[in-house]
Amino acid sequence: MLRYLLEKEFKQFFRNPFLPRLVVIFPLTALLIFPLAANFDIENINLSVVDQDKSPFSKSLVQKIQASGYFRISNVSSNFQQALASVESDESDIILEIPPNFEKNLVREMRASLMISANAVNGVKGGLGTAYLSGIISDFNTNIRMQLTQNYNRLKVPNLEILPLYKYNPQLLYEVFMVPALMVMVLAMVCGFLPALNIVNEKEQGTLEQMNVTPVSKFTLILSKLLPYWVFGYVVLTVCIGVALFVWGLLPLGNLAVIYLFVTLFVLGFSGFGLVVSNYAANTQQAMFMIFFFVLSFIFLSGLYTPVANMPDWAQLISNISPLKYIIEVLRMVYLKGSGVQDLLPQLVALVGFATFFNGWAVLSYRKRG
Amino acid sequence: MNPIIVSDVYKKYGKVQALEGVSFEVEKGEIFGIIGPDGAGKTTLFRILTTLLIPDSGEALIDGHHVVNHYKTIRNMVGYMPGRFSLYQDLSVEENLKVFATIFDTTIQENYHLIKDIYQQLEPFKTRRAGALSGGMKQKLALCCALIHKPAILFLDEPTTGVDPVSRKEFWEMLKKLRDQGITILVSTPYMDEASMCDRIALIQGGNFLKIETPTNIREQFKKILWSVQSSRMFPLLKDLRKYHIVKTSFAFGDTHHVTIDQSGEDYVSDQLTMDYLRRYLEDKGHTEIMIQPIKATIEDCFMELSH
Numbered sequence: 001m002l003r004y005l006l007e008k009e010f011k012q013f014f015r016n017p018f019l020p021r022l023v024v025i026f027p028l029t030a031l032l033i034f035p036l037a038a039n040f041d042i043e044n045i046n047l048s049v050v051d052q053d054k055s056p057f058s059k060s061l062v063q064k065i066q067a068s069g070y071f072r073i074s075n076v077s078s079n080f081q082q083a084l085a086s087v088e089s090d091e092s093d094i095i096l097e098i099p100p101n102f103e104k105n106l107v108r109e110m111r112a113s114l115m116i117s118a119n120a121v122n123g124v125k126g127g128l129g130t131a132y133l134s135g136i137i138s139d140f141n142t143n144i145r146m147q148l149t150q151n152y153n154r155l156k157v158p159n160l161e162i163l164p165l166y167k168y169n170p171q172l173l174y175e176v177f178m179v180p181a182l183m184v185m186v187l188a189m190v191c192g193f194l195p196a197l198n199i200v201n202e203k204e205q206g207t208l209e210q211m212n213v214t215p216v217s218k219f220t221l222i223l224s225k226l227l228p229y230w231v232f233g234y235v236v237l238t239v240c241i242g243v244a245l246f247v248w249g250l251l252p253l254g255n256l257a258v259i260y261l262f263v264t265l266f267v268l269g270f271s272g273f274g275l276v277v278s279n280y281a282a283n284t285q286q287a288m289f290m291i292f293f294f295v296l297s298f299i300f301l302s303g304l305y306t307p308v309a310n311m312p313d314w315a316q317l318i319s320n321i322s323p324l325k326y327i328i329e330v331l332r333m334v335y336l337k338g339s340g341v342q343d344l345l346p347q348l349v350a351l352v353g354f355a356t357f358f359n360g361w362a363v364l365s366y367r368k369r370g
Numbered sequence: 371m372n373p374i375i376v377s378d379v380y381k382k383y384g385k386v387q388a389l390e391g392v393s394f395e396v397e398k399g400e401i402f403g404i405i406g407p408d409g410a411g412k413t414t415l416f417r418i419l420t421t422l423l424i425p426d427s428g429e430a431l432i433d434g435h436h437v438v439n440h441y442k443t444i445r446n447m448v449g450y451m452p453g454r455f456s457l458y459q460d461l462s463v464e465e466n467l468k469v470f471a472t473i474f475d476t477t478i479q480e481n482y483h484l485i486k487d488i489y490q491q492l493e494p495f496k497t498r499r500a501g502a503l504s505g506g507m508k509q510k511l512a513l514c515c516a517l518i519h520k521p522a523i524l525f526l527d528e529p530t531t532g533v534d535p536v537s538r539k540e541f542w543e544m545l546k547k548l549r550d551q552g553i554t555i556l557v558s559t560p561y562m563d564e565a566s567m568c569d570r571i572a573l574i575q576g577g578n579f580l581k582i583e584t585p586t587n588i589r590e591q592f593k594k595i596l597w598s599v600q601s602s603r604m605f606p607l608l609k610d611l612r613k614y615h616i617v618k619t620s621f622a623f624g625d626t627h628h629v630t631i632d633q634s635g636e637d638y639v640s641d642q643l644t645m646d647y648l649r650r651y652l653e654d655k656g657h658t659e660i661m662i663q664p665i666k667a668t669i670e671d672c673f674m675e676l677s678h
Contacts, residue, residue: 004472008461015460206456213420213450214473215442 001216005224013228019194027186027236031243034182035175045129046074048083048092055103061140065096070132087119094118094129106144168336175248180331181304183240184266184324188298191233191267193291195225196274200287203278218366226271233267234260244335253338259331262344265351266327272358273323279365298322303329323354371434373398373523373554374419379428381414381577388414390577391428396556396570401549403568404558405669411577412558413453416527419556420450433522446474449521453528455508459501463492463511466500467518474519484551485514488544506537513544524548526557530564542567562670573673580676585669592667592675594618595633595641598626599648601657610655616644621674628671 014020047065051058065071074092077083083095097115105112116133118126169176199222202208211221237260244250252259273294281287300306301315302324308316319325326347333339341348374396381389388411396402404412417423419430421441430437432444457466467489471478482489488510495503500511509529516524526545530538542564549555549569557568565571566585573580573588581588599620601607608627611620616637620629631644638644645662652660667675 001473001475004469008458008465008469011465012458012460205459206452206454207458209422209452210450210456211473212422213445213448214470215446215475216473 002220002224005216005220006227009224009228023190023232023236024239026189027183027240028243030182030186031179031240032247035178035248043070045071045094045125045132046092047071047129047133048075048077048086048095049073050077050080050083050095050097052078052100053098053102057103057106057144058098061098061137062096064140065133065136068132068136070129084117087117092119093122093125094133096133107148110148176250176336177332178304179244179248179250180335181302181328183237183244183331184302184327185299185304186236186240187233187263187267187327188270188295188324190236191229192270192274193295194232194274195229195271196278196281196287196291197284198229199225199275199278200281200284203281204283222275222366226275229271230267233263237263250335252335254334254340258334258339258341258344261341262327262330262334262347262351265348265355266323269323269351269355269358272355272362275362276358276365279362298324301325320350323351326350326354371431372396373433374402374556375429375431376415376419377429379415379418379430380426381411381418381423382426383414388577389418389425392574392577392579393428394572394579394582396554398554399549399552400569401545401555401557401567403565403571404556404574405560405562405565405571405673406558406574407560410574412560412574413527414577415574416450416452416525416556416558420448420525421445446519447522449516449519449524451512451516451524451526451529453531455500455512457500457508457512457515460499462497462499463503464496466511467514470515471518476519478518481518481520484517484520484548487547488517489514506533506540509533509537509541513541517548521553523554523556526555528558528560530559530561538564562668562673565669571669573669573676575673575677580673588669588672589667592672594667594675595631596665596667596671597629597631597645597648598623598661598663598665599629599652600626600659600661601652602659603657606655607652607657610652610657614648614651617648619674619678623668623670628665628674630675 049062051062062073066073071094075083075086077086080095080097083092083097086092087095095115095117097117099113099115102112102114114137116130118130120126199208202211208221212218241252241256241259274291277287277290277294281290299322301308301311301319301322303319304324308319308325311319330339330344330347330351333344337343372395374394376395377393379389379392380387390411392411392415394402404415406412414423418425418437419432421437421444424438432448435443437444458469461469467478471481492507492510492514495507500508503511513526513529516526530541533541538561545555545557545567559565568585570582570584571588572582583591599607599611604622604625604627608620608622611617611627611629616632616635618630618632620627632638637647641664649660649662
């Protein structure tokens with residue numbers, strides 16, 4: 001009987017004008033386009049320069065900034081008011097004000113001030129831009145000091161240089177970090193949402209009730225709903241791994257079998273979550289809304305965009321209830337660090353826990369309503 | 371033992387009492403109609419009898435099996451057609467039928483004789499998706515799907531709602547054929563005119579059975595004087611009739627009004643005289659083309675009478 005029900009589910013799935021395309025297009029879009037679009041490296045920051053000094057020093061500073069590649073001089077103003085106006089009209093993001101007598105003060109008194117004002121409406125751009133700019137200025141500062149001190153006497157200036165060594169992702173490539181995590185998103189959609197919406201849809205159509213007045217057991221019925229999506233989940237995962245390899249050149253350092261093992265656990269848990277939603281939702285609208293609410297929370301707490309360690313303590317605590325957090329950790333660790341099962345025991349325990357919890361809840365809430 | 375035995379069933383949804391102590395029995399090979407307006411509790415009763423809902427109290431036995439304890443046995447032997455079309459809209463006519471045959475562990479061929487008459491009308495459309503069928507065709511397909519496993523008892527919840535009059539008539543003819551093959555049929559409908567198609571009916575309102583009888587007996591038990599009244603201005607007529615002191619009730623029935631007359635008061639002398647008085651009263655109110663005729667009660671009259 002299960003075989004026949006599965007046949008029916010597959011038939012319905014492929015007959016749907018929308019779903020089969022979604023299952024193909026969604027992972028491709030997610031893996032091909034999102035890593036490019038959701039890039040936090042900031043380039044082309046529009047800088048407004050207010051150079052009231054017009055000295056060789058100030059000119060060489062501006063040149064240095066321009067040469068860094070991060071900034072585009074959008075506007076050169078003669079006073080701060082004008083520069084501010086260009087920020088207000090969104091022409092510039094950051095103002096660098098070089099006061100009169102900048103060079104004179106620097107040479108004579110060995111100190112001079114500059115002012116950086118950033119538009120913080122886009123906090124990331126403002127913050128990162130200021131940081132980049134400060135870096136360039138301090139670099140400039142070191143050079144000047146070297147030049148000036150060399151002229152007086154050849155006193156050695158103690159200098160501290162920091163050379164960061166980026167482990168596991170040497171070039172700090174954003175896509176290396178994002179691609180494994182985006183795979184999880186795609187899996188969550190295919191294995192969690194789709195079966196939940198499918199069941200709610202049968203509820204809405206009344207077919208679920210019609211099925212309940214037949215000898216088909218509830219277990220068989222639900223299994224016939226979940227199995228096809230598990231299959232699609234593996235297909236999608238394999239497609240994702242392929243895209244990661246051929247498009248982004250990413251091959252997991254660790255064992256692929258570890259990925260499939262953990263994904264199986266995650267999919268079990270997340271489809272259980274989908275079942276819980278389908279038990280409480282009376283129609284597709286409610287189900288969509290519930291899923292949207294929970295999944296948004298899960299994503300924000302998962303460390304997909306913001307590292308969990310950067311969150312405030314309370315948020316870090318709550319992030320423990322996001323199943324996405326663990327599976328994203330697993331994929332990143334297997335992909336980038338080559339971790340094996342023994343390194344991933346906490347995640348293993350957590351995912352088994354989620355699978356038990358959600359499926360247990362699904363069974364209980366189904367009974368209550370059945 | 372009768373195939374359906376219901377005794378003192380109660381069901382409450384929150385504060386709404388959907389069923390208030392319903393008891394009845396349906397005999398084998400009988401079409402038993404549950405007649406009542408929307409919200410009377412018909413669907414609740416069907417859902418309890420088809421094991422989809424657990425009653426708060428009371429007992430229901432389907433072919434001797436308890437609806438709560440032996441729901442699995444019951445699900446194997448009854449056919450249920452819910453009020454709303456509940457088949458797979460994205461599967462074709464034939465595929466839907468096959469789904470229901472397969473899950474009952476039978477084949478279309480095995481019980482084809484049961485559905486032959488109905489299915490023949492559907493056959494030209496057998497590759498069409500169920501969602502694209504007309505209302506009448508959908509009902510026929512739903513009936514086929516409910517019959518394909520040769521159920522002993524058929525539950526039809528408002529099968530003719532939203533179906534055109536010709537299809538409705540055909541549908542009842544089919545039910546009679548099925549009954550003649552020994553299938554017990556419990557059917558509900560809000561249409562009083564369909565009551566006469568049933569062998570016995572129960573009038574239900576507000577979760578209570580008002581009466582269980584054969585349609586003929588119900589009509590014969592109507593003892594009041596019943597007249598149909600018409601005039602050129604029907605709406606003011608209804609108001610004027612209700613104001614007249616010996617008119618007990620007055621309801622609009624299609625193009626006439628049905629009135630019952632209070633026989634107990636001193637003003638009632640004889641039918642003929644009272645009719646004349648009524649005519650004169652209406653003429654005074656300015657009505658013309660007045661027609662007053664004694665009529666035989668319909669099921670709807672009985673329902674109105676019982677529910678007031």
